Amino acid sequence: MTAAKLAGLSVDVARRTLAARLKESGIDSPELDARLLIGAALDLDHTGLAVHGARQIIPVEAGVIESFAKRRIEHEPIARILGHKEFWGLDLRLSKATLVPRPDTETVVEAALEFVRSNPIFEGEIRIADIGTGSGAILLALLSELHQAIGTGTDISCEAIATAELNAERLGIAHRASFIQCNYAAGLSGFFDLIVSNPPYIRSLDIQTLDAEVRDNDPHLALDGGPDGFDAYRIIVPQAAKLLAPGGGLIVEVGYDQSRQVSQMMQAAGLTVPHPPRADLGGIERVVVGQQVGL
Ligand code: GLN
Numbered sequence: 001m002t003a004a005k006l007a008g009l010s011v012d013v014a015r016r017t018l019a020a021r022l023k024e025s026g027i028d029s030p031e032l033d034a035r036l037l038i039g040a041a042l043d044l045d046h047t048g049l050a051v052h053g054a055r056q057i058i059p060v061e062a063g064v065i066e067s068f069a070k071r072r073i074e075h076e077p078i079a080r081i082l083g084h085k086e087f088w089g090l091d092l093r094l095s096k097a098t099l100v101p102r103p104d105t106e107t108v109v110e111a112a113l114e115f116v117r118s119n120p121i122f123e124g125e126i127r128i129a130d131i132g133t134g135s136g137a138i139l140l141a142l143l144s145e146l147h148q149a150i151g152t153g154t155d156i157s158c159e160a161i162a163t164a165e166l167n168a169e170r171l172g173i174a175h176r177a178s179f180i181q182c183n184y185a186a187g188l189s190g191f192f193d194l195i196v197s198n199p200p201y202i203r204s205l206d207i208q209t210l211d212a213e214v215r216d217n218d219p220h221l222a223l224d225g226g227p228d229g230f231d232a233y234r235i236i237v238p239q240a241a242k243l244l245a246p247g248g249g250l251i252v253e254v255g256y257d258q259s260r261q262v263s264q265m266m267q268a269a270g271l272t273v274p275h276p277p278r279a280d281l282g283g284i285e286r287v288v289v290g291q292q293v294g295l
Pocket residue numbers: 102104198199200201202210214222223224
């Protein structure tokens with residue numbers, strides 16, 4: 001399929017042509033992807049595509065569709081091609097330096113909200129830190145739910161920090177969010193009521209076995225947890241134990257086989273682990289919660 005071939009076709013025919021091409025290339029959801037890519041190229045939503053089904057594609061649009069199609073055929077995820085992804089009902093911009101936020105990570109948000117709601121110490125302002133914030137997904141989801149909260153996100157990547165700042169701005173919560181470029185929690189001081197993190201936790205040697213869409217497109221800095229996958233927790237857990245206010249919570253995402261060891265690391269750092277790990281929608285123990293002793 002070339003740009004020249006698409007130009008002059010109707011939107012409907014171009015969509016079907018692209019869907020057939022994606023299917024041929026082994027893409028799992030060709031119809032949906034074709035609709036999303038053509039919609040983005042023409043700036044039309046679902047309804048817009050239906051309404052304008054008979055209008056002709058002009059050459060400049062055909063060029064954009066073709067470049068999107070090439071990327072998708074090379075298994076670049078739709079969210080990366082479109083440059084944004086929905087997380088916790090928020091539309092987040094992405095960049096090369098950020099993971100595409102996963103539905104699994106919404107389990108961190110759920111666990112943090114439950115922690116706040118079940119701990120009576122959280123009456124006034126809540127101070128949140130998000131270590132390795134990426135697009136800002138977890139922090140911004142929490143700030144969107146907890147109107148009395150303020151938060152700081154850290155990331156080692158300047159590009160990720162810029163993306164998270166842009167997202168805070170676009171969501172109208174920049175006045176309650178600040179971002180610091182640093183390694184894990186190194187740039188944080190003072191006390192936090194909640195510390196959240198989805199750190200890199202994949203064993204270095206396992207990166208090659210990940211789904212190609214993840215392996216070839218997500219930043220390895222955000223995935224690679226070192227030889228045994230626990231490098232980030234060895235840094236974050238002791239840092240958090242020093243930064244948590246009395247009664248405060250450390251809420252972290254973990255890999256499918258890591259919850260027991262991370263719970264033990266939290267206990268070794270002096271935190272209590274008040275309840276078993278929280279499972280994600282696939283039933284995997286996904287989130288571990290630790291609590292600083294109270295006053
Ligand atoms: N859940 C991601 C994956 O399986 C990994 C994210 C991370 O390392 N924090 O690809």
